[in-house]
Amino acid sequence: MQGSPANEAPHRMIRECRFGADVVVHPFTNLYGCAVGAGSRIGTFVEIQTGAVIGRRCKIQSHTFICDGVTIGDGVFIGHGVMFVNDKLPRATNSDGELASSNDWTLLPIDVEDGATIGSAAVILGGVTIGAGALVGAGAVVTRDVEAEATVVGVPARASTGRQLS
Amino acid sequence: MQGSPANEAPHRMIRECRFGADVVVHPFTNLYGCAVGAGSRIGTFVEIQTGAVIGRRCKIQSHTFICDGVTIGDGVFIGHGVMFVNDKLPRATNSDGELASSNDWTLLPIDVEDGATIGSAAVILGGVTIGAGALVGAGAVVTRDVEAEATVVGVPARASTGRQLS
């Protein structure tokens, strides 16, 4: 692991991240405190927070947000505009009326296992595991665990007999 | 109110905005003609348009778009990738076939009252009020008013007995 991606690009903010070999990070990205495995690619307009871990040979597409507590395996495809959530009931302020800090909530981790695919504009709620090879449809809102090799679609996401994004 | 946020950050476009004390605006943001109250935080990849007003101690998370006509109270949490809409039937061109201008449509205002939370990837249609302390689920599409302290989820958003994002 090293401190920089393999490519150069303008308009990037990268602070205290660790990268495997041959990682490509596109312009207009904001990465801090995360780890990205060898051969993975990070698209434009992506933010990845401290504590997120991304495996090897993953594709993280444009406009996606990956928060603290998300662990992504190897060979995972994350579509465009995917939003991960790590809090069950986020609030701007705490019970004292002050801006909420990391002491005011419980982080709900998310695991995305090897070879899974998450369709564009899907939302992944905190606390779920998406099994190996699973497929999450485009625009789905995932509120429960998804079994390995399963396909889920819809709001909230339900099992589908198909094997495609919708 | 003052013309600059309290922090410095690269890759920002800020024009003719007013900020209260201790406002933090992250990089890769495009703010113009809006007002942001004291202590609020604006995430990366956020655009806020002329005419939008944001209260004090709010958190506006990454990838969110806030349009003209949106008024947000104090202590409001707006998740990641939330889209506000202020037009019932947007068109690219007017009846003369010319690019539509602000004369060609009626702005539908949106009010988000104090202490409300809007989950990530929610869409808020023009003309609605989201009451104080209300909770809008992740990925919900809000087409009607939401009562104070109510929880709504789904597409279109319906009342839920739960008290969480899904």
Place this chain on the structure above:
Amino acid sequence: MQGSPANEAPHRMIRECRFGADVVVHPFTNLYGCAVGAGSRIGTFVEIQTGAVIGRRCKIQSHTFICDGVTIGDGVFIGHGVMFVNDKLPRATNSDGELASSNDWTLLPIDVEDGATIGSAAVILGGVTIGAGALVGAGAVVTRDVEAEATVVGVPARASTGRQLS
């Protein structure tokens, strides 16, 4: 057609694109290998890929992703945060476990015909045609063709008797 938009703006990445007269491209944009017709406007945080073709007098709003294989007619309105998809089953890696390349999938084209409107946060799956003057609701997930002048809403998108975004 020419190599630059009509306006100047900072924080843009524009490579090998063709523009008609009077095209406006806002800051924080990533355009490569696409064509944009006269009088169209491209919002902030937009990415448009090689092979995408956009007609004249279109509005492409902020946070939208337009992929290879998308052809957009004249006078089309694309809302904020709209995601186009051109692959039925995207994977990060191919059957050899290597990062997938353009040889490993079949591009599914999308046509959006003249005068159509696509609401904010809609998702358009590969292989569909959205007919002239059609209206796609905010947050809809379009999985089938939409007839000319029709309105569709929901997940997955179904015909609606209304004539608005929800």
